Amino acid sequence: MSSITLNKVTKRYGSLVTVDALDLEIDQGEFLAFLGPSGCGKTTTLRMIAGLTIPDGGSIHFGNREVTDLPPYLRNAGLVFQGYALFPHMTVAENIAFGLEMRKVDKRDIEPRVTEALRLVRMDHLADRLPRQMSGGQQQRVALARAIVYRPDALLLDEPLSALDAKLRHEVRTELRALQKDLGLTTVFVTHDQDEAISVADRIVVMSNGRIEQIGTPDGIYERPANRFVAEFIGTSNFLSGSMDGKDRFKLASGEVIGFGHVGAGSEKSTISIRPEQIRLRAPSTKPRAGVSGNEIGATVESIIYRGNMTEIVVGAGAQRLTVHQQNGFGRGVPEFEPGQAVVLEWSPDAAVLL
Ligand SMILES: Nc1ncnc2c1ncn2[C@@H]1O[C@H](COP(=O)(O)OP(=O)(O)OP(=O)(O)O)[C@@H](O)[C@H]1O
Numbered sequence: 001m002s003s004i005t006l007n008k009v010t011k012r013y014g015s016l017v018t019v020d021a022l023d024l025e026i027d028q029g030e031f032l033a034f035l036g037p038s039g040c041g042k043t044t045t046l047r048m049i050a051g052l053t054i055p056d057g058g059s060i061h062f063g064n065r066e067v068t069d070l071p072p073y074l075r076n077a078g079l080v081f082q083g084y085a086l087f088p089h090m091t092v093a094e095n096i097a098f099g100l101e102m103r104k105v106d107k108r109d110i111e112p113r114v115t116e117a118l119r120l121v122r123m124d125h126l127a128d129r130l131p132r133q134m135s136g137g138q139q140q141r142v143a144l145a146r147a148i149v150y151r152p153d154a155l156l157l158d159e160p161l162s163a164l165d166a167k168l169r170h171e172v173r174t175e176l177r178a179l180q181k182d183l184g185l186t187t188v189f190v191t192h193d194q195d196e197a198i199s200v201a202d203r204i205v206v207m208s209n210g211r212i213e214q215i216g217t218p219d220g221i222y223e224r225p226a227n228r229f230v231a232e233f234i235g236t237s238n239f240l241s242g243s244m245d246g247k248d249r250f251k252l253a254s255g256e257v258i259g260f261g262h263v264g265a266g267s268e269k270s271t272i273s274i275r276p277e278q279i280r281l282r283a284p285s286t287k288p289r290a291g292v293s294g295n296e297i298g299a300t301v302e303s304i305i306y307r308g309n310m311t312e313i314v315v316g317a318g319a320q321r322l323t324v325h326q327q328n329g330f331g332r333g334v335p336e337f338e339p340g341q342a343v344v345l346e347w348s349p350d351a352a353v354l355l
């Protein structure tokens with residue numbers, strides 16, 4: 001297994017800088033997920049790590065070994081890319097065994113390892129099928145089995161579960177994560193699904209326009225977004241505008257002064273970000289909860305939408321509109337508030353990030 005280091009890696013297509021001087025260190029055995037809007041450069045970055053695309057600038061190392069200009073087969077990475085097809089004339093089992101035969105794995109070990117890999121992706125019953133006799137999701141699972149079976153130094157996966165239905169996707173990702181941990185496989189995983197990235201990754205890279213917006217653990221990215229782009233792209237957030245009032249207080253446009261627990265990476269300092277589930281509502285006549293005093297503003301309920309596990313309440317506070325998520329359950333049903341009602345919003349300073 002090896003670590004992977006990207007140093008100022010750059011790729012241009014015509015005048016477009018697709019990947020812009022990217023620096024990244026992926027630890028040995030780490031599961032790293034790439035998230036970002038369509039066209040931000042995720043696949044291009046992964047292709048450069050795999051050797052399918054050669055960078056215009058910068059360098060890539062696997063451990064101490066420079067691989068920047070090496071072809072894919074000299075990198076010992078397991079790949080699942082869109083359009084990286086199975087061999088059409090070989091059965092499922094033969095497709096998976098191929099990588100082991102090429103690597104001169106002992107013949108007696110091949111069959112059990114092929115079976116193990118197929119079981120992981122729930123495809124052991126179709127071992128004798130040809131690729132053209134399978135659905136897209138089934139082929140995708142075979143491609144995943146083929147990438148892991150020879151225990152590569154690194155696993156590079158571009159939306160490997162995208163063709164699977166929600167339930168299977170959840171199962172396969174859980175098993176993939178368990179296997180990856182077991183084998184200590186350094187893994188880079190591109191996905192569109194932020195829930196997937198948050199649930200399986202050790203760290204998440206959020207990209208936009210060929211650059212990294214933030215690298216962090218799932219809870220770090222979610223609870224302490226570095227900037228507005230990340231706060232909006234991962235989950236949803238409320239943004240309150242205003243300006244600094246002294247060193248550690250923030251004055252909202254509406255005049256209220258509030259505290260904050262975290263500061264983002266930018267220099268603007270003109271917005272407070274708060275997640276919808278961090279805000280509590282109470283009637284103005286009731287007392288504030290312990291620990292949240294000083295972080296409250298008055299508002300009016302505009303709409304209440306029951307969403308099953310939670311209720312979404314939209315409130316207006318001056319010119320701003322905020323969304324509050326109230327968890328249902330433990331005997332709590334639809335909250336006691338109604339449209340038009342005056343309420344107080346309160347939150348812990350720790351839940352507020354200054355951007
Ligand atoms: N071979 C190519 N020739 C020209 N432009 C390319 C090529 N490959 C990618 N691009 C451009 O580079 C940009 C980044 O593409 P990339 O495939 O890396 O995006 P992505 O983040 O993987 O997006 P998606 O989430 O839609 O898969 C896009 O604007 C794309 O059009």
Ligand SMILES: [Mg+2]
Pocket residue numbers: 042043044
């Ligand atoms: Mg892509």
